[in-house]
Amino acid sequence: MDWWQTFWATYSTLVFSIGVNVLLAASIYLTLWCGLLSLANAAFMGLGAYTAALLTTQLSVPFGLALLAGAALPALVALVIGVPTLRLAGIYLAMATLAFGEVVRVIAINLNITGGPLGLNGIPQDTRWWHVVLALAVTFYVLARLRGSKMGRAFDAIRQDEVAARLMGINVTACKLTAFVLGAAIAGVAGGLNAHFTFFISPNEFGFERAVDILTMAVFGGTGGLLGPAIGGTVLTLLPEVLRVMKEYRLAVNGLILILVVLFLPNGIWDPLRFRRRRQRLAATAGIDSAGGA
Amino acid sequence: MLAIRNLCRNFGGLQVLQDVSFTVPEGSVFGLIGPNGAGKTTLFNLVTGLMRPSSGSIEFDGTDLVTVPPYRITALGVARTFQNIRVFREMTLVENVIVGMQQRIHYGITGALFKLGTFRAAETRARERAQELLSWFRLDHKAQLLAESLSYGEQRKLEFARALAAEPRLLLLDEPVAGMNPAEKDEVAAEIVNIRSRGYSVFLIEHDMRFVMRLCERIAVLNFGRIIAEGPPQEIRSDPRVIEAYLGVDEDA
Numbered sequence: 219m220d221w222w223q224t225f226w227a228t229y230s231t232l233v234f235s236i237g238v239n240v241l242l243a244a245s246i247y248l249t250l251w252c253g254l255l256s257l258a259n260a261a262f263m264g265l266g267a268y269t270a271a272l273l274t275t276q277l278s279v280p281f282g283l284a285l286l287a288g289a290a291l292p293a294l295v296a297l298v299i300g301v302p303t304l305r306l307a308g309i310y311l312a313m314a315t316l317a318f319g320e321v322v323r324v325i326a327i328n329l330n331i332t333g334g335p336l337g338l339n340g341i342p343q344d345t346r347w348w349h350v351v352l353a354l355a356v357t358f359y360v361l362a363r364l365r366g367s368k369m370g371r372a373f374d375a376i377r378q379d380e381v382a383a384r385l386m387g388i389n390v391t392a393c394k395l396t397a398f399v400l401g402a403a404i405a406g407v408a409g410g411l412n413a414h415f416t417f418f419i420s421p422n423e424f425g426f427e428r429a430v431d432i433l434t435m436a437v438f439g440g441t442g443g444l445l446g447p448a449i450g451g452t453v454l455t456l457l458p459e460v461l462r463v464m465k466e467y468r469l470a471v472n473g474l475i476l477i478l479v480v481l482f483l484p485n486g487i488w489d490p491l492r493f494r495r496r497r498q499r500l501a502a503t504a505g506i507d508s509a510g511g512a
Numbered sequence: 513m514l515a516i517r518n519l520c521r522n523f524g525g526l527q528v529l530q531d532v533s534f535t536v537p538e539g540s541v542f543g544l545i546g547p548n549g550a551g552k553t554t555l556f557n558l559v560t561g562l563m564r565p566s567s568g569s570i571e572f573d574g575t576d577l578v579t580v581p582p583y584r585i586t587a588l589g590v591a592r593t594f595q596n597i598r599v600f601r602e603m604t605l606v607e608n609v610i611v612g613m614q615q616r617i618h619y620g621i622t623g624a625l626f627k628l629g630t631f632r633a634a635e636t637r638a639r640e641r642a643q644e645l646l647s648w649f650r651l652d653h654k655a656q657l658l659a660e661s662l663s664y665g666e667q668r669k670l671e672f673a674r675a676l677a678a679e680p681r682l683l684l685l686d687e688p689v690a691g692m693n694p695a696e697k698d699e700v701a702a703e704i705v706n707i708r709s710r711g712y713s714v715f716l717i718e719h720d721m722r723f724v725m726r727l728c729e730r731i732a733v734l735n736f737g738r739i740i741a742e743g744p745p746q747e748i749r750s751d752p753r754v755i756e757a758y759l760g761v762d763e764d765a
Contacts, residue, residue: 360625367624367631368610368617375600375611382598385560387586387615387678491602491658498657 230347231415232459237350238412240451243435244357245404247447248397250436251370253377255308256398257429258299258315259405261322262292264424266406267413268332271341274414281344281414288410289403296402297395304394319429326421337420338413345415353407360400361444373397405432438479440486449488513538513713514559514590514682519568521554528554530737532568536682541704541714543728545721545748547757550734552717553595556686560592561585572682587615591680593671595687601660605651608659608670609642612677645673649703665696672703676712683707685716689723701727721758725749733757 242263249256270288273279279287303314326332333339364370372393375383384390413419431454439450457475461468485492514536521529528551536542546552557563559570561582570577577585591612600608610617617638623631646652649669654662659670668688675683688704689697697720704727708714718724724731725745732742735757741748748754 363625363627366635368614368619369624371607371611372614374603374607378600378602379598381562382594382600383611384582385562385586385592386612386674387583388611389581389583494658498661 232455233347234345234350234411234415236452236455237354238408239435239455240448241353241357241404241408241411242432243439243447243451244361244444245401245408246432246436247441247444248361248401248404249394250441251373251377252394252397253380254304254394254397255312256315256401257312257433258296258318258398259401259432260424260426260428261315261319262296262402262405263409263412263428263432264322264326264419264421265292265295265402265409267409267419267424268326268338269406270410271338271413271419272331274342274344275338275340281342281349285349285407285410289406292402292406292409293399296399300395300398304391304398316426316429319425323421323425326424332421335421337418337423339418341413341417341419343415343417345411350411353411357404357407358444358448365444369393369396434476436486438476438486440483440488442485442492443488443490446486446488450486453487513573514715515569515571516555516559517569517571519555519558519570520566521551521558521563522566528737529558529565532734532737532739534732534739534742536713536715537730538681538713539708539711540729541708541716541727543724543731544715544717544734545719545724545731546717546734547719551737552719552734553686555734556592556684556717559585559684560590583615586678586680589679589681590684591675591678591682592684593668593675593686593688595690597664597667597671599659599662599667599670599674602658604656604658605646605662605670605673606639606642606655609645609674609677610638612674613638613641614678616677616679642673642677645676646670648676648706649673665692665699668692668700669703672707676707680712682713682715685714687718688716689718689720697723 266288270284273284435450440446
């Protein structure tokens with residue numbers, strides 16, 4: 219198992235990053251699923267990270283419990299801010315959630331308990347690989363079950379036509395709030411896990427740039443199916459590493475690949491609808507061919 | 513069944529509906545007609561809870577709907593279709609119809625999370641029911657296709673199936689034959705007769721006079737936000753106020 223030890227020593231950080239980024243992409247996938255463009259997930263991640271880290275460092279709370287608290291607090295905050303903000307649509311919701319993110323960041327900079335602009339240092343490195351795997355497994359299991367249930371169908375309906383959804387008996391407000399709160403909890407867990415392997419967090423990690431990164435991963439991977447956020451999180455974490463051979467052109471090539479994907483696959487890499495349309499078209503032409511042959 | 517009393521609705525200074533009162537009787541096809549912009553769709557939006565009236569009351573089987581949210585109104589037994597078709601284009605036909613059953617499918621979070629018996633049974637029943645509803649409109653052979661691949665007329669029928677999936681006792685149809693040719697209109701008329709004979713009450717709005725006249729037991733006429741006549745088709749047809757509203761007198765364009 220020598221190769222494994224070498225591999226793990228070199229790449230464990232990368233593997234952890236993939237796990238955390240896939241969780242983050244899954245967290246924003248939930249709101250996108252309902253057609254909501256919310257950019258609050260970086261802030262929820264920060265809330266989770268600070269909550270979990272303060273609990274383990276200051277109060278010596280067991281890691282598992284701290285992680286749960288790191289999911290619960292963002293969820294609670296999402297519940298409170300969701301009621302007024304989720305009435306907003308489109309770009310207005312994006313603005314409001316972005317503003318919320320700034321508020322969280324500025325508060326973290328100015329509080330003493332969060333370590334101010336310097337952040338928190340010396341967080342115990344408690345995150346093990348199986349913590350990340352477990353978090354991913356639970357998240358994706360819940361999302362998969364959601365997809366197969368009436369709640370998931372309601373999310374789809376709301377994204378496609380909110381008025382029709384409302385008049386088909388869907389409680390639109392409750393659905394949106396559920397997606398928002400669940401997404402906040404997932405982002406919070408990702409933050410807690412991340413804090414406990416980088417052992418250092420600061421307010422600026424959870425600002426605008428992170429919010430856009432999370433959105434990019436989900437959109438790049440595709441928001442039409444569960445594999446989308448998994449692909450997006452993985453590929454966009456690996457891409458800058460793989461492109462290291464490009465040396466100084468690395469970031470330019472990274473950007474170019476992003477542009478090409480968005481241009482040619484506007485719904486992301488994983489787009490079940492595109493596959494379905496193609497299948498349907500093939501079936502239709504096959505039908506015509508056989509009819510013509512007969 | 514549906515009693516509308518002294519209903520008013522303003523948009524700013526514009527009075528779209530003024531003192532509108534009528535009753536939709538149970539077990540019939542009731543028509544509301546009127547020229548474009550008379551306020552017909554606004555009335556539907558008020559009944560389904562999409563908008564709130566400025567004053568007046570809307571009673572459905574004795575329940576006042578004025579403060580009830582739309583999804584509760586659906587649960588009470590009112591479903592509708594839309595003038596400009598609103599099917600979920602990126603879903604299959606079956607999925608579209610099952611969305612209509614939202615208030616009729618009952619299972620909890622744990623049931624859905626762990627695929628419990630209640631969940632499986634409810635989902636299976638929903639699929640079977642959806643197939644049945646699609647077959648009513650002869651769309652069952654396309655059940656697994658995306659709704660966007662349907663023709664205009666088929667999408668309209670899909671809307672009927674989806675609305676019936678909500679198990680309504682009153683079905684509201686907003687201009688069901690808008691943009692259709694005479695043959696398609698005949699087909700839709702036949703579907704509405706079928707729906708009615710299955711025991712649903714139908715309340716439709718239309719401005720195609722001929723279509724409404726042959727289909728409805730009772731008709732109310734709305735013009736500039738006011739009810740100007742109400743009665744059986746033969747009465748409406750010969751009512752001078754209705755003729756004036758539709759054909760105009762002298763200076764009317």
